[in-house]
Amino acid sequence: MSKGYDHRAIESKWQQYWEEHRTFRVTDDRGKPKFYCLDMFPYPSGAGLHVGHLEGYTATDIVSRYKRMKGFNVLHPMGWDAFGLPAEQYAVKTGIHPATTTAQNIATFKRQMKRVGLSYDWERELSTTDPGYYRWTQWIFLKLFERGLAYVAEVPVNWCPALGTVLANEEIVDGKSEVGGFEVIRKPMRQWVLKITAYADRLLEDLKVVDWPASTLEMQKNWIGRSIGAEVDFALAEAKGAIRVFTTRPDTLFGATYMVLAPEHPLVDVVTSGDQKVAVQAYRDGAARKSDLQRQELDKEKTGVFTGGYAVNPMNGERLPIWIADYVLMSYGTGAIMAVPAHDERDWAFAKQYQLPIREVIAGGNVQEAAFTDTGQGAVVNSATADGSFSINGLLPSEAIPKITDWLAKQGKGTRAVNYKLRDWLFARQRYWGEPFPIVWVDGEAHPLPEEQLPLVLPEASNFKPSGTGESPLANLDAWLATTDPVGGKPARRETNTMPQWAGSCWYYLRFIDPKNQTQLVDPAQERYWMPVDLYIGGSEHAVLHLLYSRFWHKVLFDIGVVSTPEPFMKLVHQGIVLGEDNQKMSKSRGNVVNPDDMIDQFGADAVRLYEMFMGPLEAMKPWSVRGVEGVTRFLERVWRLMTDGQGQLSTAIVSTAPSHDHQRLLHQTIKKVTEDIEGLRFNTAISQMMILTNEMTKAPERSRAVIEPFVLLLSPFAPHVAEELWGLLGHQPSISQQPWPTFDPVLTVSERMTIPIQVNGKLRAKLDVGLEVAREEVEQLARAEAAEWLQGKELKKVIYVEKKLINFVI
């Protein structure tokens, strides 16, 4: 076989070269403009990398290589989100320490990434499991604690008595434990909680300043779920006290016909009458046994029980029966509602179920048929106090809301209020493989460790089985557990919870800036230079939690002066899911998983990179196709033959003479298209333009260096190995990645001739080839002749001529 395109030899040669020459090391050159190009770092699973990971990684790699050639100082790092459940579950099963499996998995991921030719600065590699890293995760926790943003609460967990452990939501299938299928119940446990709700408004507000996908912005907004309304007190009829409710519809207050408390509401005991006690207790027990999921799934029929108690409507003094029902959630608002069945669908369904009265207070619908919930139309009715001193009758709901809210406030019966769906963040796991909390317990009180004692290293263990009490396996390590209060010196017990996986991923982008700093989380000057992240690419599965938690920590760090920007990630893009060849989601069970190692063995890294990008738009979901990989492989082979002879030497067709006008124009068009398409992340169309150029140049017996060399530069971010090799064959020194990006002259992109389509009544009838500077009259005259066949004997009503675009005869 002649010396064709040998991807194996070329790719290993250049990967070795880059490694030896530290080609992609980021230097602290602050004279250049910076570009921070970040991938969401992976959890290094045992399965290794799959082609879906590679899509995002290739995209950021192309952008990084391109930006370097454009003269930017590019920060393009990679690390490992390596704490987490799978390694621990594996340890429980096999006894192999999570640190061991994690190290193996990281080695695999790293080897695979290097094979793809990703231009990370590996000298900045980090792992969330490294004490040098989690020291600062713990440090941030201390800052949160200092500021009152971390607190302890009794929060229900998924407790599995048979397994003697707390389960994560993903370990529960259909309300049973995934392992063994045992019963899972809700059990309150002492947990750390972060007060993310304190930042709800800022998290919502600053969504305005980031360049993110609309869907992700929308999801974050919905997750935060800000709603404006009023809190209103309904005095109890037979006892002291009042039920406080939150409502977004104070305009419907006169339509309240009953009250509902969440089953867990503390006032239930107060309001329940003697004869209802048994029924109420039974209902509460039933509700406690249901998981959140089960409570939510029961959307068919609403259930509830009358407590026997009554509250008083502050507007008209009416006695309203108080019910309990699990459609009211203790965790939202005040855990109690006023029910207005005429104008709320849930209350309407409940009222129908239990034959409670429905009273219309907004005219415009038929409230016996369905709840009328429109706030944009309808007039308030039946809504005045008995003495006539206050009325909102006749108003639109939107006018009535502020009026009645003001009145309630003046009477001391209510107040304007804002509520969020966002809950505080449950920040504790009963697991071994996570960051230990820098907290000790003394006489039931949480004491923080002093900063100098960080990191609090995760203790060695050989048994990863649960403690049996619901505490983490750390509770088994008596020697580690018993300590002394660093302040008072009293005996103390260490916190046994560990942090959730989200913790380490909340701030990793900051550590990449200054990964080896021993004294600070990040050097402030470097932070100011590199932040914010300019481009962040990762899966949409992180659209809410990771991105929201990160933003929350970032804002806290901003408040304490550690970071200089209010938001961490300026531009965010989600790569689409790569499906199997059968158009189904890749999964082991379907047997349609594509292994990147196999693909690289067969076609080479450059071909795989190119195909990842050529499949379709970055953000779209699209199927893998081995035929498609073959297609781009053929393209690379064509590029290879374009410049080489059969012996692997530079082809004699490569000449130093100036290119033809056509070739020059094609080159400038290609530079323009590839440049603009990389900027817009439209890699698929950039590649198709390079294919056009290759096809065109292949036809030419003489291929000018003035075209070929810039073309190799354009290709280099996409197919860096073959580009390095060709660059060498063309007589240049490595590395091509350090060459400047070619520029185009807009004048040279336009041809001196153009084709004008001729339409008759909007239908294409002929075409005209004319010079650029042709006058309208001339075009019209030529077009008339061309279209004579269609115009003959017809009355010409109008001639539309769009300059340099088209001519249309209307008859």
Place this chain on the structure above:
RNA sequence: GCGAGAGUGGCGGAACUGGCAGACGCGCGAGACUUAGGAUCUCGUGGGUAACCGUGGGGGUUCAAGUCCCCCCUCUCGCACCA
């Protein structure tokens, strides 16, 4: 149910602010070179014999609609009793 996005050849997908629909690739067909080709190169390839018809369906605006407006259908993703 609510919210967001998307429907274009046999397939993946192009088409800038309304202006030649189907770039590029796959597949398919024909030819060339070959002992041979599942290599390579060249040409062709939306449908229809044609007039014409074609961007999920139906209306509309316009000289002109994949693109703008109204109604409907399908799919994907997210949320799902949040008062």
